[in-house]
Amino acid sequence: MALVVKPVSINKSTYLRVPKDMEELLALMTPRICTVDVKIDEKGCSLVYSFAKPIPDLTKEPAHRPMWLEKELAA
Secondary structure (H helix, E strand, O other): OOOOOOEEEEOOEEEEOOOHHHHHHHHHHOOOEEEEEEEEEOOEEEEEEEEEOOOOOOOOOOOOOOHHHHHHHHO
């Protein structure tokens, strides 16, 4: 889905507005992580936004262990 937005300048900063459709989609997804990739080619510059939910930290001990893990640790 491609969206076209016009930059808005306030003081010495430039912002991109979030279209209403994208705002509603983000509200449904409840993303926690946003990455922005900049692609520059002969046609111009594109910003590609990717939204994702956080990935659990595998280095931390979970609050409870799955049953299969309990069986492996007991063996």
